[in-house]
Amino acid sequence: MSLGWLTPGALFIGALILLPILAHLIQRNPTRKIQFGAMMLLRKLPEVTKRRRKIQDWLLLLLRILAISAIALVVTQPELRWLGIDPNLPTAKTMVIVLDNSLSMNQKISNPLFPAKNTAFLKAKEDAIERIQNSPEGSKYGIVSVGEEAVGWTDELLTDRSEALATLKDIQQTVGETDLLGGIKLARRLLLGEGGDVYVYTDEAGPNTIHVLKDEIQLLSDQKGSLYPQVVRPEEPQNVIVLSAKYGDGLEGGTLRYQLMNYGKEKKEVLCTTRLPDGTEIRNFVQTEPEGVAENFITVPRVADGGIGSIQVEDSTLELDNDFYFHLPRVGASRVLVVDGEPGVTTINSEVYFLERALAPFGAQNETLPDVVGPSGIQTLDSEVHRVVFLANVMEPAPIAAGMIDFVRNGGGLMISLGNNVSAERYNSSFAEIMPAKLRKIESLAQSGEEGKATAIPDLSQELFSPFIRGGALEFSSVRWRKIFSVQDVPADTTVLLSLENGMPLLLEKKVGKGRILLLLGTVDHAWGNLPLQAIFMPVVQRIVTYLGGASSLGGMRKMATIGELVEIDLPEGSTEVVLEGPKGSVGLRYNKGKAIFRPKHAGPYLLRSSGAPPIAQIAVNYSPEESDIRVSDELLAVASEVVPDRYIQKAALAPWLIWVVLVLFFLQALLSFAKRTPTDGENNES
Amino acid sequence: MSQVWSPEIIERAAALHLQARQLVWGYRFGLHRSPKITRSVEFAEHKEYSPGDSVRDIDWRVFARTERLLVRRQQADTELSVVLALDASGDMAIGAAELPSLTDSRFGKAITLAATLALLAQRRGEKVGLFIMGGEGQEVNWLRPQSSRNQLAAILNHLAAIRPKNNANLEHRFQDLGHVLPKRSLVFVLSDFMEEPQRWGPSLSGLAAMGADLRLVHLYSQKEFALSFDETAQFLSPEESSPLNLDSTAIRQSFLGVVDEYLDELKSWSAKSRAVYIPCAYEETLERTFIQMLRGV
Numbered sequence: 001m002s003l004g005w006l007t008p009g010a011l012f013i014g015a016l017i018l019l020p021i022l023a024h025l026i027q028r029n030p031t032r033k034i035q036f037g038a039m040m041l042l043r044k045l046p047e048v049t050k051r052r053r054k055i056q057d058w059l060l061l062l063l064r065i066l067a068i069s070a071i072a073l074v075v076t077q078p079e080l081r082w083l084g085i086d087p088n089l090p091t092a093k094t095m096v097i098v099l100d101n102s103l104s105m106n107q108k109i110s111n112p113l114f115p116a117k118n119t120a121f122l123k124a125k126e127d128a129i130e131r132i133q134n135s136p137e138g139s140k141y142g143i144v145s146v147g148e149e150a151v152g153w154t155d156e157l158l159t160d161r162s163e164a165l166a167t168l169k170d171i172q173q174t175v176g177e178t179d180l181l182g183g184i185k186l187a188r189r190l191l192l193g194e195g196g197d198v199y200v201y202t203d204e205a206g207p208n209t210i211h212v213l214k215d216e217i218q219l220l221s222d223q224k225g226s227l228y229p230q231v232v233r234p235e236e237p238q239n240v241i242v243l244s245a246k247y248g249d250g251l252e253g254g255t256l257r258y259q260l261m262n263y264g265k266e267k268k269e270v271l272c273t274t275r276l277p278d279g280t281e282i283r284n285f286v287q288t289e290p291e292g293v294a295e296n297f298i299t300v301p302r303v304a305d306g307g308i309g310s311i312q313v314e315d316s317t318l319e320l321d322n323d324f325y326f327h328l329p330r331v332g333a334s335r336v337l338v339v340d341g342e343p344g345v346t347t348i349n350s351e352v353y354f355l356e357r358a359l360a361p362f363g364a365q366n367e368t369l370p371d372v373v374g375p376s377g378i379q380t381l382d383s384e385v386h387r388v389v390f391l392a393n394v395m396e397p398a399p400i401a402a403g404m405i406d407f408v409r410n411g412g413g414l415m416i417s418l419g420n421n422v423s424a425e426r427y428n429s430s431f432a433e434i435m436p437a438k439l440r441k442i443e444s445l446a447q448s449g450e451e452g453k454a455t456a457i458p459d460l461s462q463e464l465f466s467p468f469i470r471g472g473a474l475e476f477s478s479v480r481w482r483k484i485f486s487v488q489d490v491p492a493d494t495t496v497l498l499s500l501e502n503g504m505p506l507l508l509e510k511k512v513g514k515g516r517i518l519l520l521l522g523t524v525d526h527a528w529g530n531l532p533l534q535a536i537f538m539p540v541v542q543r544i545v546t547y548l549g550g551a552s553s554l555g556g557m558r559k560m561a562t563i564g565e566l567v568e569i570d571l572p573e574g575s576t577e578v579v580l581e582g583p584k585g586s587v588g589l590r591y592n593k594g595k596a597i598f599r600p601k602h603a604g605p606y607l608l609r610s611s612g613a614p615p616i617a618q619i620a621v622n623y624s625p626e627e628s629d630i631r632v633s634d635e636l637l638a639v640a641s642e643v644v645p646d647r648y649i650q651k652a653a654l655a656p657w658l659i660w661v662v663l664v665l666f667f668l669q670a671l672l673s674f675a676k677r678t679p680t681d682g683e684n685n686e687s
Numbered sequence: 688m689s690q691v692w693s694p695e696i697i698e699r700a701a702a703l704h705l706q707a708r709q710l711v712w713g714y715r716f717g718l719h720r721s722p723k724i725t726r727s728v729e730f731a732e733h734k735e736y737s738p739g740d741s742v743r744d745i746d747w748r749v750f751a752r753t754e755r756l757l758v759r760r761q762q763a764d765t766e767l768s769v770v771l772a773l774d775a776s777g778d779m780a781i782g783a784a785e786l787p788s789l790t791d792s793r794f795g796k797a798i799t800l801a802a803t804l805a806l807l808a809q810r811r812g813e814k815v816g817l818f819i820m821g822g823e824g825q826e827v828n829w830l831r832p833q834s835s836r837n838q839l840a841a842i843l844n845h846l847a848a849i850r851p852k853n854n855a856n857l858e859h860r861f862q863d864l865g866h867v868l869p870k871r872s873l874v875f876v877l878s879d880f881m882e883e884p885q886r887w888g889p890s891l892s893g894l895a896a897m898g899a900d901l902r903l904v905h906l907y908s909q910k911e912f913a914l915s916f917d918e919t920a921q922f923l924s925p926e927e928s929s930p931l932n933l934d935s936t937a938i939r940q941s942f943l944g945v946v947d948e949y950l951d952e953l954k955s956w957s958a959k960s961r962a963v964y965i966p967c968a969y970e971e972t973l974e975r976t977f978i979q980m981l982r983g984v
Binding site: 033038 | 778781838861908916918921923925926931933941946949
């Protein structure tokens with residue numbers, strides 16, 4: 001509600017209020033003056049006598065100021081203005097119902113008459129049905145819903161009321177975003193430019209829902225249509241959702257951090273249940289501040305399958321968006337099998353010694369303690385237990401090659417380190433399918449007594465080295481090599497993760513099937529370099545194990561998406577019979593330029609797979625946070641009033657009332673002046 | 688030519704002298720005999736009785752012991768001085784012209800009383816002095832007590848010349864008086880005492896501590912103390928710059944309470960200073976006040 005003036009220029013008359021103020025400032029003292037010798041005693045009187053007189057003066061001044069202000073206001077012809085639609089406007093016989101059935105309309109509301117219809121959507125639908133039922137005979141009806149996307153439920157206006165009611169009743173709650181713009185556009189088109197009333201049942205929720213409607217409302221008005229906002233929402237909207245969740249892997253891995261957003265105006269404590277892909281449930285309470293973000297984290301068990309997990313927030317005010325889905329890589333203590341090709345006679349010549357110290361420096365309590373076998377013990381490899389295999393200077397790879405290749409294809413991680421036992425020919429032939437690059441020969445890089453060639457600082461954007469962004473990367477240059485294996489050409493599908501400062505490759509990576517292989521062209525012991533004696537040795541080895549063993553147990557591309565978003569996934573060459581499985585069963589796909597495209601309608605895990613092949617992609621689909629934001633940024637009526645003020649702003653003239661106020665003020669002033677009559681005799685004391 | 692000796696002042700002094708004589712004459716006529724003003728009970732010495740001495744002064748206790756007729760001589764009989772401390776502040780001449788009328792103003796009545804006392808003291812051969820607090824027009828504020836005939840003329844001329852003005856500042860004036868006051872003086876303070884008693888009271892007590900015999904003549908207006916004015920008026924005073932606009936009827940009751948408190952305080956300080964408090968309403972005649980002043984009761 002606001003105040004406006006038809007002739008605001010007349011406000012200058014308000015300056016006349018200075019007159020009574022001046023009059024009070026220069027008003028004459030009482031005409032009777034008394035010479036008084038006991039002034040000291042008069043000043044000891046309680047101030048109340050003096051104050052009462054002051055208040056009387058101020059009252060008179062106030063009355064005079066108010067009277068002049070009221071006169072000035074009368075001249076300016078003020079009018080009270082407020083948002084609203086004139087209830088006396090004639091209703092058209094053509095109406096289009098625009099029903100918001102987006103996610104936010106699932107908000108709980110109080111509906112004492114029909115307790116079962118306790119969501120904004122159900123109440124809005126009920127109100128819309130009532131409006132159609134009470135419409136005059138011969139009315140025409142159009143029905144539009146705006147959840148997910150605007151849908152016109154009738155191709156043209158219906159003349160049959162019962163058909164319109166049946167159509168309206170078919171509309172169901174969705175979990176998509178609000179497309180109010182599209183809805184009003186459809187409604188306008190249904191009216192065919194012949195005018196009519198458009199009743200919009202909405203909760204006005206969302207930061208970008210309402211203010212975008214200006215142009216469409218203008219068009220509707222130009223085509224003789226009238227918009228009637230019918231707002232349905234709880235008095236105090238409340239909603240808490242999970243905004244994001246991320247598993248922190250790497251050296252500091254092991255926790256899942258997630259952010260909660262409280263869109264309500266009250267502090268709230270919610271119970272969050274985290275479900276890991278393997279079914280493990282972890283519950284905890286999280287305190288959220290009004291309209292604030294709270295962060296929480298949970299510790300993921302040391303061994304956990306990868307996949308898509310969920311966090312459920314127990315929030316009854318808007319239940320549909322309580323679940324949030326996230327990706328969790330296969331985590332935890334990757335069991336490592338070390339195949340020791342040459343047990344050293346001294347610790348300095350033993351790869352196993354260094355690897356054990358690096359992976360479990362304090363024993364096997366909290367860290368990964370590798371199983372150590374000789375080449376003949378490879379049969380102990382258990383793909384359910386071991387996720388990483390270290391081949392350390394194994395002389396004869398042929399007997400174990402087939403098992404290793406299968407292990408990698410099925411998602412295992414293989415680390416090959418070399419040494420004097422290694423023969424390039426044997427490795428190139430035995431591991432031909434999986435070797436990142438063919439070995440050439442052992443290169444001597446330094447004379448006896450020299451330090452050897454330094455290692456180059458790696459590219460920290462590589463996932464393997466990402467933990468070193470915060471420091472320690474310079475330490476790589478301390479690692480020096482006296483010998484390494486040289487390789488033939490590096491194939492295109494092989495990545496050089498680490499090299500020497502002279503450019504020779506040192507660590508190569510290749511992905512095979514669901515797993516990957518790392519090839520270290522040096523030794524893990526002290527034979528060819530000083531790697532195990534450097535500070536970065538332990539973090540690098542631990543990181544390699546996590547990297548190799550941390551891939552999702554299902555593999556494939558991992559994507560996040562929101563409902564209604566267009567999701568495009570690159571398909572591998574030769575993919576056939578690609579199937580997308582969503583939380584509600586199979587989902588239809590479109591194909592374009594080697595991409596599978598779909599638009600999810602439900603939140604949850606989606607798995608794109610090709611028959612007989614590993615999964616192509618996993619997609620965690622969530623609700624749109626914008627739709628979960630139930631706060632009202634703009635009001636439909638206010639936006640409409642900016643476009644068509646005459647229709648949506650009600651006015652009431654105040655001048656007639658002000659004239660009465662002026663009269664009353666003058667009357668009161670006269671009464672007060674009469675009561676305060678001043679004496680006029682001039683008798684002096686003692687004179 | 689000094690203002691004190693201007694013809695107007697001399698004429699006014701003559702009128703003052705006349706009024707004082709009338710007052711003294713009426714007093715003597717009523718009592719047949721005018722005792723010394725400076726009565727004191729403090730013993731000074733004995734002397735042999737001789738005819739003419741008052742029988743009341745014979746020390747009968749000595750006679751009982753020694754069978755000798757000795758007469759008691761009081762110390763004041765020889766040393767006591769009369770000092771007239773006159774308040775000449777602006778408030779003392781409320782509603783009056785520059786030289787207030789001797790009969791129709793509070794200050795006129797004050798100087799009449801002072802002149803009368805001076806005349807009486809001079810006739811009795813007693814030393815009399817004048818101490819003026821506030822005012823302007825007088826040559827000096829302090830005339831040291833003397834018993835000469837010229838002293839009377841000087842006092843009368845000074846009294847006639849004073850124009851009441853400014854504040855008396857009793858607190859400091861009493862301290863000043865203490866510096867010049869002879870030992871064992873009889874001090875008449877003629878004032879409206881319209882200053883905070885807490886401020887000047889201690890100074891008054893200081894005078895008493897010096898041995899002064901104090902008599903406080905409080906000059907006031909009954910009409911003022913009763914606030915006998917009707918309706919709203921502007922109250923003003925020569926001593927204050929800001930007038931007060933007050934409704935007399937509305938404030939009368941509380942004002943009477945304030946007056947009572949003030950008088951109680953005044954009397955309290957008077958008692959603390961072993962002074963005699965003598966109220967002198969402007970509306971009443973001076974004879975009664977004069978008798979009270981002399982008797983000290």
